[in-house]
Amino acid sequence: MARSPLPSVPSRLIDVEVADRARRKAPEALVATEGAVPADVPAETTFTGKEGEVRLLGETDGPQWVVGVGEGGDPRHFRAAGAAFVRAAHSYADAEADSGGRPPLTVQVRLPESAGAADYAAFATGLLLGGYRYRVTSSDEPTRVRTVRLLVSEGEAVDEYAAEVRRAEELAKATALARDLANTPSNVKSPDWLARTAEQVADVPNLSVTVRDEAWLAERRFGGILAVGGGSTNPPRLVELEYRPRKATAHVLLVGKGITFDSGGLSLKPAAGMHLMRTDMSGGGAVIAAVRAIAALKLDVRVTGLVSAAENHVSGSSYRPGDVVRHYGGRTTQVENTDAEGRMVLADALAYGIETYRPDVVVDVATLTGAMKVALGLRTGGLFATDDALADSLRAAGEAVGERWWRMPLSEEHADAVRADLADVRQCPPGPGGITAALFLREFTEGLPWAHLDIAGPARAEGTYDEVVAGGTGFGARTLVEFVASYGR
Template identity: 70%
Template sequence: MTRSPLPSVPSRLLDVEVGDTARKGEPLAAVLTSDGESPFADVADRVRATGKAGEVHVVPGDDGPRWLVGVGGGEEKQYRAAGAAFIRAANAFAEAESDAGRKAPKRVHVQLPADAGSEEYAAFATGALLGGYRYRVSSEEPKASVRTVRLLTEAASTHEGAVSRARELAASSALARDLANTPANVKNPAWLADVAEKAADEVPGLSVTVRDEEWLAAQGFGGVLAVGGGSVSPPRLIELNHRPRGATTHLLLVGKGITFDTGGISIKPAQGMHLMRTDMSGGGAVIAAMRAIAALRLGVRVTGLVPAAENHVSGSSYRPGDVVRHYGGRTTEVANTDAEGRMVLADAIAYGVQRYRPDAVVDVATLTGAMKVALGLRTGGLFASDDELAERVRAAGERAGEQWWRMPLLEDHAADVHSDIADVRQAPPGPGGITAALFLREFTAGLPWAHLDIAGPARSEKNYDEVVPGGTGFAARTLVELAASYVTG
């Protein structure tokens, strides 16, 4: 068996702890607001620290370095940005010290402003955990880095719960990043299913069932089989279940799991195709969110479905002009084999709705380039058939630090989805993001439903806030917060 060249999944994140004392001789950082006081006021004045969000100054000293970290006006987003900026600066310092033959700091203490609440402690922890995330495949030893951040407070017990929850939420984003970043020479549908099973083994209250290509054929998953038909790696349906006792609400999450997307016969341009290893970011977000939902023991029933396939080019690839029969019998006229995400989602949504009759359905996918044009690279597109569900998603994103913008489901284009030779057509003319959402709506049986298009924010080419280059894990934390909203009301 060929040994995988890749790091283990999930990646190890740094440790963030809460305590009331600093250990002697270990470095210290102070967090400054733009108009607040600092325990290092004299140092802050000397280096002209303004307290601007994300601004970091390092000041060498006889007893070790001191960092001054700005959080601006003290909003939660600014605390996340500060945590990320700080850990990047601290890791750069540790690496430089190691390269110079000196002892690199492994632990750093951080003192937040006196008026910081649990939300601010959690936000700073989230920024540090995710801002320090690294995914690298190399024969070299890992660079020296800080391994522990200790948040200092005289009220450790007050903030520990919020920081512990932040660790789980950050871990969900990190796992989603791992899954997106894993190259497709290792990451095929079977690998993705295997990782989901291993993740479930680590967390009580989460079960995973993997359906193979024979089961998919017997059940009539024509969309998944069509998309996966051109690859030597057969498709899978990954089914995750969290069923706590006493739960009265059932939420269905469906994530696109295209482990690599050539576009099929409607092949993509070569430039940028390497990024299509992240085309399962929606599925990765669902797997990671399900793990966190179970780890947090949320009292809501949640089912996650990830239809996983590789969209490849061969003599067995599906073709433009084909008519495909989905789970439940509905038929689709294929216009463009590169619009494969909606084909697999249609099967999974129809199956989830018919099998479980959930109270609400949310699907998440890197679905259309149109959303990147409409909303850029940092905001997800939100389509919804139900106003209450749309507001739940938006509010969940706000709590998670992920931004969503509601898009219209324009009924003027609903007829465009209908086909002359099948029930629906997969890629009708018109506004691409909207018609894709209208296509998916056809399979929801009128249940409250939201469609999250993350084509823009699922990947990044640079650092910003707690985001690093590569897969971002976008939507994982939103899905966890959405599930939590059904527990808290």
């Protein structure tokens, strides 16, 4: 039987080790701050040490590469340096293999003496994610480095550094898994595929996954999910992930948008960008990946994850502008634009999750509005929250892991616009699109502390920068893990 061209999920990442002894014959790289050129670097080598600069030194008795970390005073400098280096190392290994040489499968790196455990963790994050690759091909994979060994000075606390690197590895795995889910093409990635994949990756203790099918959803009147998924031959699913540690100090509900393909429905999208809509489930992918990482890290917080998975398609059974949809719990929505489908499926999941699980706090994440891309660009997520402390915690969590958030207002002057003539609420209230979408979702949160993360901009990248590569970015997964970790402290 022919081998499937689809990459495995989750993708295998490189191995990162921490050791106080170098491995014989394994090539070595030196990481240097800007302006501090190591003595081992040949005088004829042009090297400034700027962030992400990598120079191959060739056949020498000393280091094989020198890597710049800029000022080196921030974890992002080390993430960028790690990503730049691993890409250079992969390219070198593949070139060696093509020329008939012996490509190095293990390389080792010496960071500046001033680097601490957090810097090692940040460099490891860059290594793990900067070399991420997703391609659907039957061609042979390029030769790549398999292991990077981070060297610390003798007498340093190797165990402490290794523990920080292991934690960074779990966070990177979450980002990579979220990328895998977003990058999988939609002719494969039906709602059922996404649900079954969530079951497959839930391979850690105290984590369970339950998949709800269309019959279960219809019986309990999940009108939003059923309406959005009604135009497709691939029926919708609700994915429930439950992590229940023995000693839980709190309960967090995470809700993700899982639109596995978005044509816009009858309010059809322009053809030019429609092929990118395989990533419209990036919020759901972030939730699946984050809950798995939370369980792997054994955090003392109970977490429930809900992913509303549907395909927004065009057919005679598609929902229409002008329809009135009854959500789980009874609240009704007047539909105005079938391309505003994300809020329809999130409303059901929010209402169900809050009524069923009675969490302490709720966070939803979604590629929800083009307005956020206009407001914040492609590298910053929009953060809405009903609680200042919750907003601060999420923003701090993002800063700690290298994901940037900007708090947006829940402007009360637009709240009345959410009211509808034919139904309880209207799907697309007039006013600023990102804000009114958040105000719509707030109607389904029952007054609980709630935050909405709009990742329409940073969920997908057109090119490579820092530890990000083109395609699905996995943005949001690390923030959710770090937020839950801080919530349990």
